[in-house]
Amino acid sequence: MIFLSKKRNYRLFLFVLLLADILAVGGLGIVRLKNEIPDTVYIREGQKDDLTKLFDLPMVTYPETIDVSDQGSYQIPCSLLGIFPLKQVQVETVEEKVVSVGGTPIGLYMETQGILIVDTGEIIGEDGISREPAENIAKSGDYILAVNGSPVTRKKQLIQKIQESQGKSMELLVSREGEEIPIALNPVKTEDDSYKLGIWVRDNTQGIGTMTYMEENGKFGALGHGISDTDTGELLDVSGGELYEAEILSIRKGTKGAPGELSGYIEYQEEKKLGTIEKNTEKGIYGRLDNWQQPLNMKAPVAYKQEVKKGPAKIMTDLGDGVQSYEIQITEIYEERADTNQAFEIQVTDPELLAKTGGIVQGMSGSPILQDERLIGAVTHVFVQDSSKGYGIFIENMLW
Missing domain, CATH: 2.30.42.10 (PDZ domain)
Incomplete structure (x- = not known):
């Protein structure tokens, strides 16, 4: 009898473990499903988008009818099999936004908000x-x-x-x-x-980056990430800055374990000043142009997160011979990181760009990424162990 009782208890223990595993896997699956559902969806005015494409996820359901506000903004409640609530998706109606595509190298000079203590000694x-x-x-x-x-x-x-x-x-x-x-x-x-x-201090920083986009009113966005102090690694608190013309002079090709770099010359003369820098954020630097003399590249409509897909795309960048387009592949899209500057993964496939740079190099941050003739984002990071790969930020997150 004691033997049978122990056997029964052991089977019960195994059943409890199995049930716990099933619940854990199910819970993780629900969390992942929630992450894949966007928080906000943008629909252009006059566009008859089929929202089913945006929520084409297994077991995710939503009502066929919803209340719409006067402003064209409404919410869609999504659930699991129509039983368990998952997320309220905000749908916004927006106008078509068109910007000038960048790709041009720019020189940056920024002064800190106060004097930065880099270290003590x-x-x-x-x-x-x-x-x-x-x-x-x-x-x-x-x-x-x-x-x-x-x-x-x-x-x-x-x-x-x-x-x-x-x-x-x-x-x-x-x-x-x-x-x-x-x-x-x-x-x-x-x-x-x-x-x-016994303190080491800094009151300014400078460097070369890439212009991402420009608007007709003179506003611009660049880099796709903020300017951080090289010693502390923290985002610089800046009081303002200036934007200057820059010229790429040489390229150090990227290799495994050693990211490459675009080396250039910044012309800090008053007549070479392009505009002012007003903000330094984790998603880029922003300001206004007041003396942009260079010819603008093509104009393109802005794409939103839900429109970006895996597959072919291209980046626009200047390696010293003017802005050119180069072929890439979008290999991964990370829904859970959609609001960061590492929202999707790209891989350079263009033979010319691979031959010249090895892929993505420092100084290319901010290079615009286009897909289906729409501006979808910008290059932000390079993989240290494989310079043909890197991360990008959605352009939606770089807009003012």
Whole structure:
């Protein structure tokens, strides 16, 4: 009897484990199904799109009739087999949007919102003793906004105030993770009779990228990702910046484990200034053009996320001989990352581009991607281990 009881208990245990596995797999399946359903769908005015194409997912159902608001905005409740609610999809009616396609190299100059502390370190004092006055006080990523109550914006101002301190304690107002806090540092006199705080700082950044699109009112979007500090890796908090003409001079081809790069020259003369940079975000840089002298490329209507599909596409970029189009394949679309700058995967298939660059290289960020003659997104990243592959951002997320 004891043997039979143990056998029964063992079978019950196995049944419970099996049931738990089925529930876990089912739960993961439902989560994945929800991720594949878009949060928002855009329908152009006058367009008779069949929404069934947008929700052509197994076991997903939605009502045949819905309430529509006066503004042409409405919600579609999606469910699993008509029983379990999954998601409310927002449907928006929009006008057709047409922009000028970029691909042109641009020079970037941006000033930080305050003076960025990149790192802290040791200083050798006039007595030969090593000190670290900012240790555990200042942090990498802090932005210095004021010194002893006086606002500072440039590195030269900070250096001057440190020398004027003559070694007396200084109060710095810094912005740290969005919060303004005061910190106190004691300058150290060095062997050359100057004073230092033991901090490495930066007040501007510059580089080369690619214009993605331009609007008739002068607005532009570029890069498809933000400008981050090379040392801290954090998105730079910028007060503004300027856009200049740039010219590609050479190409370092990408190889496995070593991404390539477009090397160029930025003309920082006033007459070469193209416009101003107003925003630096995770999805690109934005601003206005006021002196764009170069010929604009083709105009193209903007595509929305739900219109992008796996298959052939092309990128527009300039390798030093003008903007050209190159063939690529969209190999993966990640619905769960649709709002990021790594929303879909691309692979370069164009023999000419592969021969020149090995695929995607640094400096090509922002190169427009077109599919079916619509602008669908921009190049944002390259795979370190395979430079023929990279990520893209949906253009929908780059619009102002």
